[in-house]
Amino acid sequence: MQIILIGAPGSGKGTQAGHLSRELGVPHISTGDILREAVRQGTELGREAGPIMASGALVPDDLMVGIIGERLRQDDARKGFILDGFPRTVTQAEKLGAMLEGNGNGKLEVLYLSVPDEVIVRRIASRRSCPDCGSIYHLENSPPKVQGVCDQCGAQLVGRPDDSEEAVRARLEAFHRQTMPLVNFYGSRNALHEIDGTRSVEEVFEAVGQSIS
Ligand code: AP5
Ligand code: MG
Numbered sequence: 606m607q608i609i610l611i612g613a614p615g616s617g618k619g620t621q622a623g624h625l626s627r628e629l630g631v632p633h634i635s636t637g638d639i640l641r642e643a644v645r646q647g648t649e650l651g652r653e654a655g656p657i658m659a660s661g662a663l664v665p666d667d668l669m670v671g672i673i674g675e676r677l678r679q680d681d682a683r684k685g686f687i688l689d690g691f692p693r694t695v696t697q698a699e700k701l702g703a704m705l706e707g708n709g710n711g712k713l714e715v716l717y718l719s720v721p722d723e724v725i726v727r728r729i730a731s732r733r734s735c736p737d738c739g740s741i742y743h744l745e746n747s748p749p750k751v752q753g754v755c756d757q758c759g760a761q762l763v764g765r766p767d768d769s770e771e772a773v774r775a776r777l778e779a780f781h782r783q784t785m786p787l788v789n790f791y792g793s794r795n796a797l798h799e800i801d802g803t804r805s806v807e808e809v810f811e812a813v814g815q816s817i818s
Contacts, residue, residue, distance in 0.1 A: 606631050606685035607711060608817065609692070611787055612718035614776040615729040616802045617809060619741050621718065622689040624810050631685035634676055636669060636693075638739050641765075645736065659766050661775025663693060663783060670700045677704060685711065693784045698791070714817045715791040718802035718809070722777055729773055733762040747806065 606629050610618040619635060626633035640658060643651035650672075654664045673691050676682065692698040705713065720728075731744040735755035742749050742762060749756050767776065791797045798816035802809055 606687075606817070607705070607713045608685075608687045609713065609715045609791075610687065610689050610718065611715065611784065611791075612802060613720055613722070613725050613780045613784075614773065615725040615732065616718040616720040617728075617806070618689045618718060619739070620747075620806055621716075621810060621813055622687045623739075623741065624806075625687050625813065628814075629685070629687070631687060632681050633687050633689060634673070634682070634691070635689040635739070636672065636691040637689070639672055639676070640664065641736075659772065661767055661772035661779065663779050666694055666696045666700070669693070669697060673697075673701065674704055692787060695786050695790055698787055702794075713795050715795050715797045716813060716816060717788055717791075717797060717799045719799055720802040724803055725777065726773060729768050732768060733764060735760050736763050 608625065608631075610622055612618045619637075622633045622635065637658075640650070640654045644655040644658070645651070650668070653668070657664050669691060673688075677686065688701075692701050728743065728746075731746075733742045733744065733749075733753075734740065735742075735758060737760040738755060738758045740755050740757045741747075742755075749762060753762050754760070755762055767773075788797065788799075798813075800809060800812045800816060804812070
C-alpha cells in the first residue's frame with residue numbers, strides 16, 4: 606500500500622494517516638512531524654527549517670526530497686507507507702516518482718482531502734497535539750480524556766507554533782499556490798480520489814477506506 610495524502614493545513618491528513626497506519630500496518634510518514642522533531646532536538650535541519658515553518662512558508666524542495674529519500678529507504682517502508690505532507694510541490698512529486706520507479710511495491714493511491722478554508726481556520730484554532738507521540742486532538746471534536754493530557758502517552762498537550770492566525774494564513778496561501786497543482790498532476794497520472802473532508806473523522810475514514818479498496 607503506497608498512499609499519499611494531500612490536503613490543506615488542518616484538513617485532517619495527520620488524523621486520517623494515524624488511523625490508516627494502524628489499520629494497514631504500514632508506517633505513517635509525516636514530513637511535518639519529522640521537521641518538528643528536528644526543531645525540538647536542535648539539529649542542523651531543525652535550525653534551518655524552524656523559522657521557515659514558523660512563518661508558514663514551505664521548506665526548500667531539495668531538503669525535503671533528501672529527508673524523504675532517506676526515510677523511504679528504511680526497512681519498514683518496504684511493505685508500503687502513508688505519506689502525510691509530502692509531496693507538496695510539483696517538483697517534489699516528480700522527484701518522488703523517480704524514487705518509486707521500478708520498486709514494484711504496488712499501486713500509488715493519492716487521496717485529496719477537500720476542506721474549505723473557513724472550516725480549516727476553525728479546526729486549527731482548537732487543535733492540540735502531543736509533542737512526544739504526535740497524537741492529535743481537537744478541543745470540541747476529539748478532546749483527550751483528561752484535559753491537557755495525551756491519552757496515548759500522558760505528555761502535556763500543546764498548540765503548534767505555526768498555528769497562529771498569521772502563519773495559518775501563510776500556510777493556506779502556500780497550499781493554494783504550491784500544493785493544489787498536485788491535484789491536476791496526479792489526476793492525469795494516477796488514481797486520485799477526492800474525499801469530502803468536512804464530515805466527521807469516522808465518516809471521512811470510511812470514505813478513505815472505500816476509495817482504496
Ligand atoms: P505539516 O505538519 O504537514 O502541516 P500542514 O500541512 O499545515 O497540516 P496540519 O498538520 O496543520 O493539518 P492536518 O491536515 O494534518 O490536520 P490534522 O489531522 O492535524 O507541515 C508543517 C510545516 O512543515 C509546513 O508549513 C512547512 O513549513 C513544513 N513542511 C512539511 N512538509 C513539507 C514539504 N513536503 N515541503 C516543504 N515544507 C514542508 O487535523 C486538524 C484539526 O482538526 C485537529 O484538531 C483534528 O482533531 C481536527 N480534525 C481532523 N479531522 C477532522 C474532522 N473530520 N472533523 C472535525 N475535526 C477534525
Ligand atoms: Mg498534520
